[in-house]
Amino acid sequence: MQQDFRREVVCCVCGEVAEDGNFGILCCNEHYLCGDCGVGFIESMLSKPETQVPAKCCFCKTEIDMKQVERYLSYEQRVIYEKYYTLNKLDSKLHKVVHCQYCEYFEIWRIDNYSTFFYCQNNECRKGICLVCDQILQVSPSGIMTRSRTAHLDREILVHSECFKYMQMKEDWIDALIEGSQRVCPKCNNGGLKNGACNKMTCDKCNILWCYVCGQDEDHADKKDLNGNFDQHFIDWENNSKRCPKMLKFLAANDQRWDKDDEEANRDFFYKICLYKSIRGFFKKYTQEQFKALCEVAPMAKHHGYNLQEAMTMDLEVVKR
Incomplete structure (x- = not known):
């Protein structure tokens, strides 16, 4: 009698043994999800595609082969997956994404492409748009260009x-x-908003630890012991300018701008400081007169809704020592 030396493949979630013809998801490190658990995994991933695509093994975090994922996707899910797979693999230093304002269609342009006209190629939309003033264009350069259409264009x-x-x-x-x-995140540039918890963040994309206040990761943030626990970064912040408070409410002891109890209010104030710093950076490059001229052309700039005078005059120092 011939002995069967094949190793059992067991689902890492429910413990089901894989059977012949029962396709599941298997990562390169042989972590296996059965069919039912694979469906749940895909649904969970697509609930937050901005950070969860491309699919990664929930045990070892290695990227899962595209073919393993595709067989679980409906047509609508495939469109979403392929979109975010492309976007999340994009090098923002070389390319930019241009979206149609009226449908889901988008294109990837070279970063040095400064065309102001965008023509949607979605057959159900087909709108042409000026990317500066947002007006809809009346003539598309595609199709037969008659003399009158050429003149209109x-x-x-x-x-x-x-x-x-x-x-x-x-x-x-x-x-x-x-x-x-x-x-x-300082490693993968995954953006996110902090809740009312502490300033020690875990990136939900690459899984590293980083500080929400100074933006440095565990390996580069100042600590008493360079190889020590990341919590050391949040010790003696009152005296060390390279350290940060673990909670924003701790700042209230020396600065009345912060609330000693309401961490969510502190979070919102911190966002305001960050936004105003970024706006000030913009106005180091452009004058107020240049921005006013932009507002005359671009509605989204005109109706920004921010208090620019406050942004230019408010104290933006986060930690006062």
């Missing part, structure tokens, strides 16, 4: 020629608002 280009001058400034303004409204 030339007139549109002429009308929006002034917009080109403000393209870079509008992008810089948007970047300033985005960068100021969130902190990002």
Whole structure:
């Protein structure tokens, strides 16, 4: 009788033994999820695709082969997965993402592409948009260009020629608002907002520890012992300018701007400081007059809703010692 030396493959979640023809998800380190647990894993991943795509093994955090994931995806899920797979693999120093304002369609452009016109290729949309003033364009350059359509397109280009001058400034303004409204993981640049808990963060994408106040990770943040526990970074912050308080409410002892009890109010005030710092950085590059000119062209800049006078004059020092 021939002995069967095949090793049993067992689901790491429910303990079910894999049977022939029962396809599951198997990572490169042989952590296996059965069919039912695989479905739950995919649904959980797609509930937060901004940070969970591409799929990673929930045990060893290695990336799971695309083919292992694809067989679990419906058409709608596949569209979402492929979109965020592309976006999360993108090198932001080389490329940028341009979205249609009226549907889910997007394109990836080189970072040095300053075209002001965007033409959606979604057959159910097909809108052309000026990326500066947000107006819908009447003529698309695709299709048969008759003499009248060519003349109309030339007139549109002429009308929006002034917009080109403000393209870079509008992008810089948007970047300033985005960068100021969130902190990002120092390793993978995964953005996020802090809840009312402490300032020791765990990135839900790459799993490293980092400080929400100074933005440094466990390996680079100042500690008494460089190889010591990350909690050392939050000790003696009152006297050491390289250290940070573990809770924002601790700042209330020496600074009345902070609340000694309400950590969520402190979080909101911290966000305000970060945003205003980013806005000040924008105005180091552009004058108030230049920004006013942008507001005349770009509605999203005009209706920003921020108190710019407060942003330019408020004390933005987080920790007063």
